[in-house]
Amino acid sequence: MFFSIPRLLTAGLLASVIPAHTISRTERFRTVVTTDMEQDDLASLVRYVLYTNELDTEGIIYTSSKYHWAGDGKNTKFFLPNREYNTSQTSWRWTGTRTIEDILLKAYAEIYRNLLVHDSAYPTPNDLLSKVKIGNIVFEGEMDQDTDGSNLIKSLLLDNDQRTLYLQAWGGTNTIARALKSISEQYAHTAQWLHLQASVSRKAVILASGFQDETYAAYIAPNWPALRVEDFSTAYNTWGFNCNKGQGNVRGLPDQHEFFTGAWIKANIQIGPLGRLYRSWLDGQHTPGDQLDVFGNYTLAAAPGTWCKPLGPYDFLSEGDNVAFNPLLTTGLQDASNPALGGWGGRSKLNSSTPELWQLVVTEKAANGSEVKDWTTNRWVEAASNDFAARMQWGLTSKYQQGNHAPQVKIVGGAKVRAKAGETVKLAARVSDPDRDAVTVSWWQYLEEGTYPGEVAVTSDKRRDASAMVPADAKSGQTISIIVQATDDGDFPLTRYDRVIITVK
Numbered sequence: 001m002f003f004s005i006p007r008l009l010t011a012g013l014l015a016s017v018i019p020a021h022t023i024s025r026t027e028r029f030r031t032v033v034t035t036d037m038e039q040d041d042l043a044s045l046v047r048y049v050l051y052t053n054e055l056d057t058e059g060i061i062y063t064s065s066k067y068h069w070a071g072d073g074k075n076t077k078f079f080l081p082n083r084e085y086n087t088s089q090t091s092w093r094w095t096g097t098r099t100i101e102d103i104l105l106k107a108y109a110e111i112y113r114n115l116l117v118h119d120s121a122y123p124t125p126n127d128l129l130s131k132v133k134i135g136n137i138v139f140e141g142e143m144d145q146d147t148d149g150s151n152l153i154k155s156l157l158l159d160n161d162q163r164t165l166y167l168q169a170w171g172g173t174n175t176i177a178r179a180l181k182s183i184s185e186q187y188a189h190t191a192q193w194l195h196l197q198a199s200v201s202r203k204a205v206i207l208a209s210g211f212q213d214e215t216y217a218a219y220i221a222p223n224w225p226a227l228r229v230e231d232f233s234t235a236y237n238t239w240g241f242n243c244n245k246g247q248g249n250v251r252g253l254p255d256q257h258e259f260f261t262g263a264w265i266k267a268n269i270q271i272g273p274l275g276r277l278y279r280s281w282l283d284g285q286h287t288p289g290d291q292l293d294v295f296g297n298y299t300l301a302a303a304p305g306t307w308c309k310p311l312g313p314y315d316f317l318s319e320g321d322n323v324a325f326n327p328l329l330t331t332g333l334q335d336a337s338n339p340a341l342g343g344w345g346g347r348s349k350l351n352s353s354t355p356e357l358w359q360l361v362v363t364e365k366a367a368n369g370s371e372v373k374d375w376t377t378n379r380w381v382e383a384a385s386n387d388f389a390a391r392m393q394w395g396l397t398s399k400y401q402q403g404n405h406a407p408q409v410k411i412v413g414g415a416k417v418r419a420k421a422g423e424t425v426k427l428a429a430r431v432s433d434p435d436r437d438a439v440t441v442s443w444w445q446y447l448e449e450g451t452y453p454g455e456v457a458v459t460s461d462k463r464r465d466a467s468a469m470v471p472a473d474a475k476s477g478q479t480i481s482i483i484v485q486a487t488d489d490g491d492f493p494l495t496r497y498d499r500v501i502i503t504v505k
Ligand SMILES: *[C@@H]1O[C@H](CO)[C@@H](O)[C@H](O)[C@H]1NC(C)=O
Pocket: 084, 085, 086
């Protein structure tokens, strides 16, 4: 019901070459990106477009933030205290409204034919282009005017598609806030209002790369308290600006540090028409319009008074907005309806139920038994980085055999099991790999996902089978989460997962 006829026809014609793992459009998460187009938003978009085969992208919308706003074109001055400027300004670090159309999607178009070889579900460049809109960009937090961007979000929130609409805020939440306010202005005085407000609150989920203006606190939280908002700002410790207070490039766990080094990024990410748009330290690039984007130039970045001391050439710089879409990626772990379950985006906990705000947990217990800060996002760096690099290769080759493609793993017998305390639960997984790579399977307890507070022995003698012993002291109703993880041995090894939750009888 949501397909246009041309889309159906296209899908039908290509069916014979669709690899088995393509995700149908109605199963995909429906999402809108709003972005202030700082250089790390562009870097995040470079990653994002490589995942558009598994997401239903409904909008890519320019918005303002406390760091970037366009001004009204009439030299009107604007000022808020405690910002990067200390006198009123007519615009601030604005990078324009053409980068997505003229630079990012042009690069996507150059590699699109190759991407299709690896998954026919990639949207056409024109399809993505048709989703690009200008939202509320004039000043920080501006939400007085309906814009093309806010109108698009409003119409998606009111349409008949029952899927959740994941609204990503990579800049301010103001364009999203404007859409909500416009709905309220139109319907608040009608008989259907309470019903409508409840259904919009159920449909929308805001995935926020922090709160980069005041519109969440000032408007969304008080007026839409039942609308779920997830704040991923602590995931910047994994994916945000790599400044590290003069300690140098220490990003990532010691054995996964490689993925943040210049050697790895230059060789595996900053390649080809799309990858060259990615940003790293001292890579010679600069975003027109943003006078504080000095990261590409050593002389400017090392000057006294800059907030982020330069690291080595091509070291990881920042891609702080992938934090908002990592929870939507199809790894087998993701359950976007339940932020209390972990995944590449991390695991969250409820901060307050009214307004409904979720935030990432601070620590999780690592394999060595220590509580480790940011482990909830750092634990996935290797898998997520290899996945990104493998997709970058897809864009460079028209031969399916020259790319690596993820294995599939599925627990046999479903995602839920009931067992008594003291009982041994037999588990088995079905594993396949589209490239016929050798796949290594491992099973482990995701301790914090379960409500049983202790460790559970998971033994796996044979590669695809395992058994988990429900401890004798487990109480009825407690849960134990077991993950199966499958990693292939292709170039850039790819990992997929499945989860079973054992509930104690
Ligand atoms: C104004 O801000 C700049 C940095 O943006 C800073 O260097 C300067 O000292 C500030 N001036 C005052 C008067 O605070």
